[in-house]
Amino acid sequence: MDAENHTQHIAVIGAGIIGLSCALWLKRKGFRVTVVDPQPPGSGTSSGSACTIAEYGCIPVNSPDLFRRLPSLLFAKNSPLTVNRIYALRRLGWMVDFLMHCRAHRVEHIINELGGLLAHTWDGLTPLLDMTEARNLIEERGFMHVYRDQREFDLAWSANQVRSKHGARFTPLDSRDINDLEPNLKIKFERGLLFDGIYQVLDPLALCERYATYLEQNNSQIVQARVVALREYSDNVKLSLDNGETIKVDQTIVAAGAFAKFIDGIGKLTSKLDTERGYHVLYRDQQHLLSRPVSWHFAGFYATPMNLGLRLAGTVEIAGYHKKQNARITAYLARKAHEMFDLPETPDQTWLGFRPTFPDSLPAIGYGTDSTRVIFAIGHHHLGLTLSGITGQLVAELASGDEPVHNISALSPSRLDQGNS
Numbered sequence: 001m002d003a004e005n006h007t008q009h010i011a012v013i014g015a016g017i018i019g020l021s022c023a024l025w026l027k028r029k030g031f032r033v034t035v036v037d038p039q040p041p042g043s044g045t046s047s048g049s050a051c052t053i054a055e056y057g058c059i060p061v062n063s064p065d066l067f068r069r070l071p072s073l074l075f076a077k078n079s080p081l082t083v084n085r086i087y088a089l090r091r092l093g094w095m096v097d098f099l100m101h102c103r104a105h106r107v108e109h110i111i112n113e114l115g116g117l118l119a120h121t122w123d124g125l126t127p128l129l130d131m132t133e134a135r136n137l138i139e140e141r142g143f144m145h146v147y148r149d150q151r152e153f154d155l156a157w158s159a160n161q162v163r164s165k166h167g168a169r170f171t172p173l174d175s176r177d178i179n180d181l182e183p184n185l186k187i188k189f190e191r192g193l194l195f196d197g198i199y200q201v202l203d204p205l206a207l208c209e210r211y212a213t214y215l216e217q218n219n220s221q222i223v224q225a226r227v228v229a230l231r232e233y234s235d236n237v238k239l240s241l242d243n244g245e246t247i248k249v250d251q252t253i254v255a256a257g258a259f260a261k262f263i264d265g266i267g268k269l270t271s272k273l274d275t276e277r278g279y280h281v282l283y284r285d286q287q288h289l290l291s292r293p294v295s296w297h298f299a300g301f302y303a304t305p306m307n308l309g310l311r312l313a314g315t316v317e318i319a320g321y322h323k324k325q326n327a328r329i330t331a332y333l334a335r336k337a338h339e340m341f342d343l344p345e346t347p348d349q350t351w352l353g354f355r356p357t358f359p360d361s362l363p364a365i366g367y368g369t370d371s372t373r374v375i376f377a378i379g380h381h382h383l384g385l386t387l388s389g390i391t392g393q394l395v396a397e398l399a400s401g402d403e404p405v406h407n408i409s410a411l412s413p414s415r416l417d418q419g420n421s
């Protein structure tokens with residue numbers, strides 16, 4: 001299904017959901033594509049998500065409210081949002097930058113940019129699902145927010161109004177509605193919202209594997225190696241791999257998620273890239289407990305029925321790249337599974353993933369500063385699965401020299417070089 005016929009060879013660094021989606025879109029445009037990743041396709045952060053195609057997800061973690069909550073977060077022991085004090089001090093510049101983007105006018109800017117991009121979710125996703133025959137890996141089940149009481153519901157109302165302004169359709173629920181829709185919930189949630197028309201992926205790793213198989217069966221190579229350095233020249237880009245080999249290509253897509261910052265030569269924006277660590281716990285074969293993903297909003301996670309079982313996924317931990325899983329956070333999720341479903345506090349699996357995040361909670365999509373051959377597609381934080389298709393489409397349009405389907409000037413990587421993130 002190569003729609004156009006470009007003779008260029010393009011390398012994609014990273015075989016997560018973003019890199020694979022870029023590779024597929026480039027393939028559709030007729031480019032010769034090589035994907036490079038030391039790990040199996042999709043096995044990074046993309047494998048462990050909450051599985052939702054979160055078109056309603058325009059509200060960032062950045063919020064004016066964080067200024068007030070920050071002192072308590074630094075000392076929180078039982079919260080879905082935790083900040084490691086030592087790491088925060090070491091990354092003080094990033095933290096301050098993040099807080100600067102919690103001012104009301106900046107948050108409004110982020111919401112509008114995310115909302116604009118999210119509106120194109122299906123433009124980018126549908127062609128990839130059709131091309132790779134992956135429609136059996138998604139299902140329209142809707143999605144539910146639940147609130148313990150009216151106070152929580154009211155606190156979330158203004159954000160929900162903003163979601164509605166950006167196209168989300170939802171129906172308010174009372175406790176009886178919630179119980180009718182999800183009879184296995186053991187906690188009484190007095191209020192809720194039922195979002196219509198929302199899809200979920202049934203297994204995000206399987207989706208990545210399907211994409212990778214399609215690429216390999218259609219003349220694209222997936223090279224198992226780590227890119228250690230990237231150098232751009234007037235007529236090519238050279239990638240140095242950890243196995244000592246070099247790949248020379250016409251253009252390169254940097255889609256290595258949170259770990260892109262460790263590639264030598266990708267520029268100043270790496271200092272602005274950090275990670276919001278997120279966790280899941282999985283209860284195998286317990287997917288029958290829910291009919292749709294349910295987010296316990298103020299507890300900071302989603303409970304999602306998926307092919308493998310029931311997954312409770314979410315939380316945000318600012319603690320960098322090197323610390324091991326925080327047992328306190330997995331215990332927190334397991335405790336919530338017990339309260340919510342009467343499941344044991346010992347899940348079948350615990351998992352830590354690394355959301356790639358810039359301080360302004362916007363992805364970087366576009367050519368690097370002064371570059372004509374290196375395109376960035378990183379920083380999708382909580383929305384990488386949702387935005388994967390449209391990101392791939394935008395990247396392929398840029399690489400082809402076509403007018404992008406959506407104005408991405410605010411997502412330009414150069415905003416991060418300018419200390420303007």
Ligand SMILES: Cc1cc2nc3c(=O)[nH]c(=O)nc-3n(C[C@H](O)[C@H](O)[C@H](O)COP(=O)(O)OP(=O)(O)OC[C@H]3O[C@@H](n4cnc5c(N)ncnc54)[C@H](O)[C@@H]3O)c2cc1C
Pocket residue numbers: 013014015016017018019036037038039040041042043044045046047048049050051052053054225226227228255256257258259260262263277278279280313314315353354355356378379380381382383384385386387
């Ligand atoms: C708990 C949790 C729940 C989430 N829920 C949702 C959700 O419901 N909906 C949603 O839309 N999003 C969700 N997300 C966010 C989403 O999972 C991420 O935004 C997305 O997976 C990021 O994809 P990626 O391809 O950029 O990164 P990754 O999946 O991390 O892939 C990057 C790849 O690059 C490779 N790589 C790194 N360095 C190099 C190198 N030097 N050379 C070559 N390859 C390299 C890595 O090995 C990896 O395979 C969630 C995230 C978490 C943590």
